[in-house]
Each structure stands twice: as C-alpha cells, then as structure tokens.
Amino acid sequence: MRDVDLERVRALPLFCGCTDETFRTLTTGAFLQRFPAGTTLLLEGDQVDFLYVLLDGMVELEGTWNDRETTLAVLRPVSTFILAAVVLDADGLMSAQTVERSDILMISGAAIRRVMSQDAGFAVAVAQEMAGCYRGLVRTLKNQKLRGGLERLANYLITQRLRQGGGATFELPHEKRVLASLLGMTPENLSRSLASLADYGVEVHGPSVTITRPAVLERLAKPDPLIDNHQPVTDALTGQAQQERWPLPDRGIRAA
Amino acid sequence: MRDVDLERVRALPLFCGCTDETFRTLTTGAFLQRFPAGTTLLLEGDQVDFLYVLLDGMVELEGTWNDRETTLAVLRPVSTFILAAVVLDADGLMSAQTVERSDILMISGAAIRRVMSQDAGFAVAVAQEMAGCYRGLVRTLKNQKLRGGLERLANYLITQRLRQGGGATFELPHEKRVLASLLGMTPENLSRSLASLADYGVEVHGPSVTITRPAVLERLAKPDPLIDNHQPVTDALTGQAQQERWPLPDRGIRAA
DNA sequence: GTCGCGCCTTGATTTGCATCAAGACGGCTC
DNA sequence: GAGCCGTCTTGATGCAAATCAAGGCGCGAC
Known part of the structure; x- marks a missing residue:
C-alpha cells in the first residue's frame, strides 16, 4: 500500500x-x-x-x-x-x-x-x-417523513449548490435514476419535478443545474438546519462526525 | 437516588x-x-x-x-x-x-x-x-421507503405480537394517533388500514388486537430480518446494541 | 455509417394517501 | 344528570405519486 x-x-x-x-x-x-x-x-x-x-x-x-x-x-x-x-x-x-x-x-x-x-x-x-x-x-x-417529493428535491438542490461552492451553476453528482432513488421517488417523477422547478428559477441541462433565483427556491424549500446539513464539504472535513460537528466553533466557546 | x-x-x-x-x-x-x-x-x-x-x-x-x-x-x-x-x-x-x-x-x-x-x-x-x-x-x-402503509402496519403488528410473548392477542402499546405518526400515516388512514386487515385475520377491539391467522397476515406483510427486528424483549436485553446483536449466539460460534 | 441499448423525458391512467367533514363513543368536569 | 373535549371511526373528495406506455437522445459496438 x-x-x-x-x-x-x-x-x-x-x-x-x-x-x-x-x-x-x-x-x-x-x-x-x-x-x-x-x-x-x-x-x-x-x-x-x-x-x-x-x-x-x-x-x-x-x-x-x-x-x-x-x-x-x-x-x-x-x-x-x-x-x-x-x-x-x-x-x-x-x-x-x-x-x-x-x-x-x-x-x-x-x-x-x-x-x-x-x-x-x-x-x-x-x-x-x-x-x-x-x-x-x-x-x-x-x-423523508415530513417533506413531499418536490420539497425534498428543492432542498437537495440547495444543499448541492452550497457544497459545490455556492455558485449559480453546479453539477448533479450522480445519474438521475440514482438521485431519484436517493430522494425516494421514481425517475419519471424526478424528471417531472425538475421540470416544474423551472417556475422557481431552476434550469437543467443534462447534469448541469443553474439556480437563477435562490430566494424563490428557498421560499419553496424552507431549508432547516435540523434536517439539511449545509456544511460546505472541504478536504479538511471528512467523516460523518466532523460533518455533524459543524457549526461547532461557537459551541466550543460556550462550553469553555 | x-x-x-x-x-x-x-x-x-x-x-x-x-x-x-x-x-x-x-x-x-x-x-x-x-x-x-x-x-x-x-x-x-x-x-x-x-x-x-x-x-x-x-x-x-x-x-x-x-x-x-x-x-x-x-x-x-x-x-x-x-x-x-x-x-x-x-x-x-x-x-x-x-x-x-x-x-x-x-x-x-x-x-x-x-x-x-x-x-x-x-x-x-x-x-x-x-x-x-x-x-x-x-x-x-x-x-419507510420500501413498504406501503398497509405493509408497515402489518409488520408492526407481527413484531408486537412476538415482543409481547407470541400469543394470538396483545395490546397496542400507545395511542393510535401516536402509532399512526410512528408508522408515517394519518390517524384516519391507520383506522382504515386496521379495518382492511380484518380480511387477513386481524381483529381489533380498542387497544387489544387478535391475530387469528398469522400465516395469512405474514403472506401480506413479508417480514424480513433485515428490516424487522423480531427479537423478543426481555429484561435481560435492554439497549439498542443488544437488540441489534441478536441473533448472535451462532455468530459467536462461527467467529470462534 | 447503422444498429442497439441505456437513460431520460413526456403523456395517460390508476392507485394510494391526505384532507375535509361529520358523527360515535368514552371520560371528564361541574 | 348535562355538557364538553379528545380520540377514534367512517365517508366523500382531491391531490401526489406510482405505474404503464411510447418516443427521443447519446453513445458504444461493429
């Protein structure tokens, strides 16, 4: 090795x-x-x-x-x-x-x-x-239990955008059929849901997604730090524990 | 203390x-x-x-x-x-x-x-x-992701029966509205689902449930050891780890 | 090039489930 | 006892999602 x-x-x-x-x-x-x-x-x-x-x-x-x-x-x-x-x-x-x-x-x-x-x-x-x-x-x-399919997708896109640097355009990291299964829907429904997110400023070209009006999409998605982990993924932070510890800097202060 | x-x-x-x-x-x-x-x-x-x-x-x-x-x-x-x-x-x-x-x-x-x-x-x-x-x-x-509401309920009942000693009759351990929420459905739907399980030999009187034909119910529920933990709950076995360790007796032998 | 094969999309239809609404039953206070 | 409240049930309706079916597109094999 x-x-x-x-x-x-x-x-x-x-x-x-x-x-x-x-x-x-x-x-x-x-x-x-x-x-x-x-x-x-x-x-x-x-x-x-x-x-x-x-x-x-x-x-x-x-x-x-x-x-x-x-x-x-x-x-x-x-x-x-x-x-x-x-x-x-x-x-x-x-x-x-x-x-x-x-x-x-x-x-x-x-x-x-x-x-x-x-x-x-x-x-x-x-x-x-x-x-x-x-x-x-x-x-x-x-x-899975609290949100509907469209809401899960919208939040997924918001999370991906942040994890990939926060720019307007980013790439879907997997095949769409895998993504559908991950989100708990059928490929057909993912396709339709992506189409209907066009009204909220989401443009899809193959694996590339552009969010033109993040505020509008967020109003639909209602992201929540207790469900969505918006931690940016960096090289320094791997492993599930580290991802869950964020944002702990100020916790450390509180505890001190 | x-x-x-x-x-x-x-x-x-x-x-x-x-x-x-x-x-x-x-x-x-x-x-x-x-x-x-x-x-x-x-x-x-x-x-x-x-x-x-x-x-x-x-x-x-x-x-x-x-x-x-x-x-x-x-x-x-x-x-x-x-x-x-x-x-x-x-x-x-x-x-x-x-x-x-x-x-x-x-x-x-x-x-x-x-x-x-x-x-x-x-x-x-x-x-x-x-x-x-x-x-x-x-x-x-x-x-939650793989089964429908009726299947979740059927498996829940089978699991409860085993946990409460395996007799034909047992008691629902919580209010039905709590059970519904746990199973990921509305109280209305739980009520209807219980009613429709009558065809599979399930009799409900208030909190008391009787399963008259377990084999029939199992054919609907298709219980699976990789989803349903059928371990009997005894005083000797508390804590999540112990419940997951069962059935380990023969694993110990294999590993030895 | 042409064929074939996944993947993705779009449309029509059905199913499952949530929602809305109303009523039954039991337990509680007063 | 009467009245009230929460739980549970039952029915009618609407919506969301799965399913079924067909077609487009990209891509690799040949």
Whole structure:
C-alpha cells in the first residue's frame, strides 16, 4: 500500500486520534483493492468481515425488500462504510456496490473490535463517527417523513449548490435514476419535478443545474438546519462526525 | 437516588462494561427527576447538556418541519436517549416529551465525554450503543421507503405480537394517533388500514388486537430480518446494541 | 455509417394517501 | 344528570405519486 494512501487514511477523523501502534495494527492486516464500476462489494444480510474505506471512486449503499430497491446513500472519497456492522459484529443491513471504478481499503473487522478496547482514543473516534452517521440518518428520516417529493428535491438542490461552492451553476453528482432513488421517488417523477422547478428559477441541462433565483427556491424549500446539513464539504472535513460537528466553533466557546 | 435505581442503570449495556470509578463519576453528578405526562424534556435545536435515561414511564421522540410533526420513536424503560448529540456535543435533532409520568435520570454530557477518553471499556460501550441505534434507524428508513402503509402496519403488528410473548392477542402499546405518526400515516388512514386487515385475520377491539391467522397476515406483510427486528424483549436485553446483536449466539460460534 | 441499448423525458391512467367533514363513543368536569 | 373535549371511526373528495406506455437522445459496438 502506498504511503500517500496511508496518510489519507491516517488523516481521517476515525484514525487521527489513535496511537501509532493502533494504526499500524489495523493497517498491516489491511489491503487496498481496486474494483471496476458496478461491482457488488457486499450483499444485504452478508456477514461483514471488513471495514471499508473508500479512497477513490464512488459507492452506493442500497436496501431491498420484496423486489423493490432503494438507495440509502451515495459515498464519495474519503468515507468509511458499514462501521456499525463491524462494531457489533453483525450482518450488514444494506448492500454496497461501486458506481465508478473505486479504490477501497479493507480493514479487518475483528482487528478493529480488538483494538477498540485497548485504545480509548480510537474507541472515542469510533463512537463519534457512529454518532455522526446516526445523526445523518435522523436527518434523512425526517426529510423523508415530513417533506413531499418536490420539497425534498428543492432542498437537495440547495444543499448541492452550497457544497459545490455556492455558485449559480453546479453539477448533479450522480445519474438521475440514482438521485431519484436517493430522494425516494421514481425517475419519471424526478424528471417531472425538475421540470416544474423551472417556475422557481431552476434550469437543467443534462447534469448541469443553474439556480437563477435562490430566494424563490428557498421560499419553496424552507431549508432547516435540523434536517439539511449545509456544511460546505472541504478536504479538511471528512467523516460523518466532523460533518455533524459543524457549526461547532461557537459551541466550543460556550462550553469553555 | 435509590440504590435499586442505581443498579438498574449499572446493568444497562451502556454502563455494565465501565469501571466502578467511571460509574461513580457519572452518577454522583447525575440527578433523578420525575416528570408528569406531556412534559417537553427537550426541544429540537436545543443544546443538549445531559444524557437522559428513562427508568419508568414512556417518552416520545419527534421531529417537526413547517408545522408538520412526526414521531420518530417511542421509548420504554430502560432506555437512554439523545446519546448522539451528547457524544458530539451538538444540538438535538429531535424533541422529546413524556407520554406518561416518567422517572428520568439525567447525566452530565460533559462528564460523559470526559470519561469516555479515560475508560476504553466505556467508550466501546458507547460506540456499540450508537451502532445499535444506527442500525435501528436503517431499519426504520428501509421500512419507510420500501413498504406501503398497509405493509408497515402489518409488520408492526407481527413484531408486537412476538415482543409481547407470541400469543394470538396483545395490546397496542400507545395511542393510535401516536402509532399512526410512528408508522408515517394519518390517524384516519391507520383506522382504515386496521379495518382492511380484518380480511387477513386481524381483529381489533380498542387497544387489544387478535391475530387469528398469522400465516395469512405474514403472506401480506413479508417480514424480513433485515428490516424487522423480531427479537423478543426481555429484561435481560435492554439497549439498542443488544437488540441489534441478536441473533448472535451462532455468530459467536462461527467467529470462534 | 447503422444498429442497439441505456437513460431520460413526456403523456395517460390508476392507485394510494391526505384532507375535509361529520358523527360515535368514552371520560371528564361541574 | 348535562355538557364538553379528545380520540377514534367512517365517508366523500382531491391531490401526489406510482405505474404503464411510447418516443427521443447519446453513445458504444461493429
């Protein structure tokens, strides 16, 4: 495994608080693998033996029931996934497959569980990461239960705009059918909803979206910091916990 | 605080792995309080200063947006809540209110965060509890996105039957309007859905439900271990992590 | 180039669910 | 007891979303 990759992993919130020894223990048994697009990494119900760390590419997490299928999340580097199943040594509740060719680091789950009880700093980092993932899901569930399809889409666009720098034009990060599934609607309905957002200043050309009147769109979307995480995504902030900690600077002051 | 209450807390998965010193640190600063029914313990967006432990009574967790409201969970003793916000020192994403008169132990969040980095056993327990909560939410989200209202209700009834001993007759644990909100439907629709389940051998008299032909109901509900957690609730198994660990007996053997 | 195959879009139709409205029932106060 | 309020039920209606169906478009294979 290349040093540059090791450093990227070491910089993850999940690993930056652990001891060198812990990190060495975890990475010596680990291996980095490259998967082509469309590879199924993990099937719902499978025993989970590894923690996965996405270093490059894109991964989709999905759930199925009764021949239906839904996208639960789409991951970008650098992210870890199925940590919860690893912590509890339980079966995975979702499937994972690559969307693009992806570089993925696989770390022994047994090693992670072993090391947690020896390195409190690492255990704390795992707890924080899990808490961040949990809060992300709470947001998703509220989004799903409280908003209608058009509102979910409008808020998604607003969030994307901010995450991609806040300019008027940005790119949809996935295929539209994936986006539809993520938003809990059919591709047909996503298409229609995008069309009807033209009235609110949204122009769509293929994967490129331009929001001409943000204020108008916001009046429809009613974004809410308790549902939408508008944190800008920077290189410095990876991992679910960090994303949930924002905006914590002033909290730190309050607590001090 | 009474010794008998202290012991119940000590026996929680979250606390039974920590040192005596950790436990003493956490509980000396804590206080037990009794709240009447309908008390709001915590409002969405509030800063969270305490970990709450429900010792007696019933608590509802809810989320709101744009004058809409949805129930995210209903808790029974002994449960902890808002652990994620405590771990990350973040604002709460949901409101909490008592449904019945409730005895609730409040433990300093700052103390919890402090103690985590000193007691690896405790930090591991927190990580496991968070992982269990996370997996519970994944199940909820799949339930919500993949199934229709009638299917959610049918599966809810099957789960309740098992949790209450598996007899043909059992009781709905909450008011029907709360149940409706939990299942993501209106009270009107819950009423109609219950009525239409008569065709599948479900008899309802007030809060009491009888399932006369479980096989027929299951053919409609198609329960799935990756969505429905059919673990029987016993006194020995409290806490989200433990509930997610079942059925682990044979996993232990495989791993050995 | 031409074919074929996904993806996306658009339209027509049906279904599921929310909403609106009214009434039944039980528990409560006075 | 009468009156009231909240819960639950039932029916009528309207809207949102899924489904079904057809066609356009981009792109790679050959």
